[in-house]
Amino acid sequence: MTQEYIFRFLSVRPGSQRKKTERAPKTVPVYERNKPTQLATALKRLNDSGGSVAEVLRVVRAFQASDQHVKSLDELPFDVAAGLQWLAENDNRKSTDVDFAKALQELYDMPAKKIIAAPDFLVTKERVSDSLVAEAFHSSWERPTDSLTMARKFIALVEWAAKDKGLDPGLPMGSAFAELKVSIPDFARVPNPPKQEPPPVEDKPDPEAARRDKLRAHLQDLEAVHSELSNKAIDDDALLKPDRGSDESRKIADLETKLSSFEALREDDLRRLEDVRLGNEAKVHALPSASTLAGIGSARVMIKPEAIARLSGTAHRVLNDARIDLAKIEPTRAVELIEEQMRLTSNQLASSEKADTVLLFGGVMMEMSKVKGSMFGPAGAAAPILKDHCHFQAGIGDLLMVKQTLKAYEMAEFAHVENVLAGEARVREHRRLNIREEIFVSEEERETEKERNLQSTERNEMQSEAEKTVKSQFELDAGLQVSGSYGPTISFSASLNVGFSTSSEETQRKAVSYSREVTEKTSERVRERVKKEERRRMLEQVEELNRHSITNEPASNGHVRGIYRWLNKVYDAQILNYGQRMMFEFVVPEPAAYLLYALVENPPKDNELVKPVAPAYYGAPLKPSHLTRSNYLDFVAKYQVRNVLAPPPEFQHVATFDKQDKVQDGSTFGRGTKVDVPAGYQAYGATVMSDYTFTEGKSHTFHVMVGGASFDCTTYWGSAYKSLGNRYKELGIAYHLHNAWSFAIAVEVHCRLTSEGFAKWQQAAFDSIMEAYLVQKAQYEEAMAALAIQQGVKILGRNPLENRRIEREELKKLVLMMLMRNNNIARNSILPGYEPNIDLQKACLNGSWIRFFENAFEWNNLMYVLYPYFWGRKARWISALHFTDPDPEFAAFLKAGAGRIQVPVRPGFEKAIAYFCQFGVIWEGNDPPLRDDDLYVPIVDEIAENLGKLDEGVPYPEDAQPWDVRIPTSLVLVQNLEEIPGIKDMLTGNDVVITS
Structure with missing residues (x-):
């Protein structure tokens, strides 16, 4: 019978070390044991001493610059190209059909044993081996270096021929030659960076956040200094007042008084002289003299030097930064300058305030500021330094299918026992009658009648007449006859005769008669009768009659027994291996982190809503007492408050x-x-x-x-x-x-x-802020209601297939980052400038990387498992818990704290991927050499050996036998009494014979 497919699954395991040993003859080591070359000796010494990558590359580049490096096979002393040409001509022939030793004799005019001892052969072998290792570290050829690999394989074939060995006899020579693997020794590898404890990671704060924090701290200092100076300005003990009784002031006042008196006397003397000249002697003797006071200059109220010295350190620092010298200006003026500083600083801080934006994640609305703070932290946070390379798992994935083949039916337990006594007759009859009758009658009648009668008459008549006569002499004779007809009832005729003489007479008469009479009579009678009658009668009658009779007559026949038994299906089930893939496994942290970052930084317009949040002060509802000179502008900017009063001085x-x-x-x-x-x-x-x-x-x-x-x-x-x-x-x-x-x-x-005056301003500012908030809230609710009406039924989320695509792209990006050991995998192939032009050199290099990673893996078969949120950063736990989406799988992706990813390598790329993992560079050819390790080499060898052998499926594991699977059915079978198993009497324990 044919096999039936049940299910399939993938089993990932490491490569078989046992098979690696068995296939050792197919491996061609670049260097023979105890025969190191100069380059191999230098690389081994660096590996043993822990040399750096720079030292290794310096040695490799020095060799590539020497004349020992192979730049073309034609320059080698031993003609390897001729041997490769012979292999290409005989690639379809099996090795058993070709005498390879004889072919070497014909090509090089000497047997294989002499060839391997020739100096040219030994030099060629050393140069090819060293060049192949050097190219593995740093590519210097402009074309793929597959020819070096093929040359090293051919050299190994010549050595095998000298030892009477050859290629796999069961394969064509071309296939057997391609299966040979060139192995680079373990010491020829890129060294790991030295293991050392990384320096403590210092988080670099967000520059904008640091600026805001600095401004807030400065505002706090200004507020403290403002309060301190305000108290000093009204403290009599701290003020320096002018003293009118000091000796120095009195001396200055006396001098100024004398000077003023002298000037006053001069004026009086002048007046007296004038009076004398005029003869007013009496007035001269009676005139009193006027005097003025001496001044004490400016009497500004200053702060005492000792009070200035007692100011706090914050006050001294703020005053120095603001260039305010209390020894030169009054304290009230200093307070005014501090208030001006507070206004400027508050304006700078308020300019960074933005309205709270709400982001719609599926069915949950979240504040973007909280999401940013909990998930992303400061924008400039430093990335931790890795102590060592990131080691990810690699193995073989076996595509296993479970198939079954029906082998037999088996009888199971008793299903029913039918007993008929001797002479008994039984008849069982079952009748089922189902009658359904449906009558449908529909009748409709409609009648309409309409009549309208309208008569209208309108008449208007106007007469206007004018005459004018002008006589002149004019000789002109002209005639014009015009006639026309417009419609059936109006006609006119015009004639003009003019005679040229000394007199002219013109008479104009206008008569306009307008008459209109409209008589309209409409009589409409519409009689419409619609009658619809529908009758339907459906009669359905179903009768089912089952009759079952058992007759055991005559009684001499004895009792009759019928045994019914259940039937089971018996299948042969077996696991079959239908192919192998090289598998890589990665565990990535927070797979949706960048997607969430992109949504928050540049959210879709349909998902971003500006929802006013009630004014709050450190989490508590805002109160008037919370408003200060330094923070009120934050609320003004956030809620777009208009006409708010500035705080009083x-x-x-x-x-x-x-x-x-x-x-x-x-x-x-x-x-x-x-x-x-x-x-x-x-x-x-x-x-x-x-x-x-x-x-x-x-x-x-x-x-x-x-x-x-x-x-x-x-x-x-x-x-x-x-x-x-x-x-x-x-x-x-x-x-x-x-x-x-x-x-x-x-x-x-x-x-x-006063405190009451400041509280009055606080209340007024609070009222303005709350009014602006309520206006914004009303506008938001109105917009939401209008949007709901416009949208009708809104479909949340995205198509699940689109979500799966997004998930795979994000996971693919993380896998590539771990493979390349670099967070920046972007490939910029565009020249800088306004017009985007291709950087041809970078485009060629980047194209090789893109082509390699896109083709080397079967990304469409990527598999992943998402782990809970608590495997991620603790700061994002609260936000992650609330992520929802109509697609539950996408919601799990958004919440995930980690993800486990398995991605298969495309068949044929196993060696290329293994080479990249070993050396960190891409091999541009088809046959890269590999370092002989215990991770990648067994995988590559096993997959290469089984290539094409598992297409029809082979038992897994090898030599495994199928097992029986029993499936119960609803079928029963009447069994002959002779085949019934033995029945025992429970009371006596004796066997009961039921066949008689």
């Missing part, structure tokens, strides 16, 4: 002034006013600036009172400062002058922002 100054022009002979003045303290501020100090002139020699006073603080401005002019305590709303000012000719006064009240 910490200090404000309000002023009032008064003056009196000169009054002859002096007078007494008393005045009062008030100053309104700004809302939200409290007055803590006042500065009085005053000056006046008075009558010399008479008592004079100038007293000022501001909010309960008194100022005596009698003796000096200038400014003076005093603290006021805390006063709100308004401040009273009063001043009195006695015997003063003129005066000028200005009062400046210094105010500081």
Whole structure:
């Protein structure tokens, strides 16, 4: 019977070491034992001493630059090319049909034993062997170096012929020659980098994040300094006030008073002389003299040097960076400069604030900022250094099929026993009747009647007449006859006769009569009758009658028994091997990491939504008290708040002034006013600036009172400062002058922002932020509702086939990275510039790599298993748990913390892949030499030996026998009583005979 396919699977195992030993005659070692060449000796010494890659390549390139390196087979002293030509001409003949020793005799005029002893042969063997090893490290030939491999194989054939050995007799010479494998010794390999502990990896922070952190830290420092200086500005113990009673001030004031008096006397003398000239002697003697005060200069309120020294280190650093010298400017001005610095820094920080974007992963919406932070970390994070090469698994994959062949049926347990007593007759009748009748009647009738009658009349008549007569002499005779007809009812005729004479008469008469009469009568009668009648009657009657009768008459026949037994199928099942592949296995971390990164950095427009998130302050809902001078602009930028008020300054100054022009002979003045303290501020100090002139020699006073603080401005002019305590709303000012000719006064009240005033601004800013957030939220919800209406039924996710393609491409990329031992596998073959042009040199080189890796593996047969999320970074666990997709397999791919990948090598590329894994470069030819190792060589040998032998399937393992598989069926069989197994009586234990 034919075999039936049940299932198939792939078994991956290492290459057989036993078969490697058995096939040793097919291996051609490049170097013979105990006969090293100069290049082999140098390479072995470097391998034993742990030489670096650079040292090995230096030795190899030095050999390739020497005259010992083979650049063409034609330059060899022994004519290897002639022997290869003979093999090509006889490649289809079996070795048993050809006398290879005789052929060598004819080619070289000497037997094989003499050939291998000839100096030219030995030199050729050494040069070919060294050149082949050198090319394995560094390719210097412009064309593939397969000819070197073939030359080394032919040299081995000549040596075998001298020992009466040859190729495999069961194969054609060409196939047997191709199966020979050139083996490079283990010491001729690229050394591994020295094993050393890598330096500790320091994460390089994201430059943008570092900039933001620096700005935030600077803002915190500015806030601290702002608070510290604001407190110093109202602390009387820390302030340096002008002292009007100091000796130096008095000396300066006396000198200035004398100088002013002298100038005043000069003016008085001039006035007296003028009065004398005019004869006003009495006035001269009665005129008093005016005098002015000495000034004390500027009276700025400064911070004491010892108070400046007691400032915090942060304050000194910030003030130095801002170039603010407290020894030269007032503290309130310093606070204003600090506030300006805070505004500039806040603007820089707010410019980097963006609206929270929500990314749609399948059915889950996730905040992109959180996904970035948990999955990707800082953009400039350093990659750890590998301690050693990455070793991945390689083996043989056997395609195994389980097939079965039906061998027999076997009787199983009793299914039923039918007993009929002697003389018994039984009839069993079963009748089933199913009647179904369906009647369908449909009748429809419709009747419509419509009538319309409309009559309309419209008439309009207009008469207009005008005459004009002009007489002149004109001689012209012209005639025109025009007639026309428009329709059946209107016609006209026109005639023009003009005579040229001294007189002309023109008469124009217009008569326009317009009449319209429309009579429309429509009578429409539509009578429509539709009658539809449908009748259907269906009658279905099914009757089933089963009759079963058993008759055992006459009674002399005895009892009758019927034994029914189940039937089972018996199959021969066997595992068959239908082919082998060289398999590579990799375990890659977080296979979807780059895909997620690409989705977050450049999300599809349909999947990216800007969803306003409620304002928060370190995870808690935003409150007005959370807003400060340094952070409110972050919320303004994030929620696009308009017309928000800037925070009020910490200090404000309000002023009032008064003056009196000169009054002859002096007078007494008393005045009062008030100053309104700004809302939200409290007055803590006042500065009085005053000056006046008075009558010399008479008592004079100038007293000022501001909010309960008194100022005596009698003796000096200038400014003076005093603290006021805390006063709100308004401040009273009063001043009195006695015997003063003129005066000028200005009062400046210094105010500081109260906590209530700042809280009022916080509340206003908070209201503006929340209003902007609610507007954005309403717009978002409205857009989502409109989008839902437009889209109708929205299909989430992608086609599963597209998801499988994405998964395979990502896994393929990771496999290539591990094979090449390089994270950057991109191949740039385009020249830099605006117009994309091909870099021909790079395109040729990159094309070889791309062609090799795309063809060397059967990527369409890539197999993978995804492992849970906890095998990945712990930082991404929370995000990975919430990844969902309508395609559950794609969701598992997004969540996976690791993946195990198996990819087969395309038949015929086994040696090329093994060569790449051993030397890290691509062999451009067809027959690369391999280093004799225990990983790749057994795999290549076993696959080469079984090539073409497993097409029809062979038992696996070898010499395995099929096993029986029993399958129960629903079939029963009536068995003869003679074939029934023995039956025992349970009570007596005796055998019961049922055949009689």
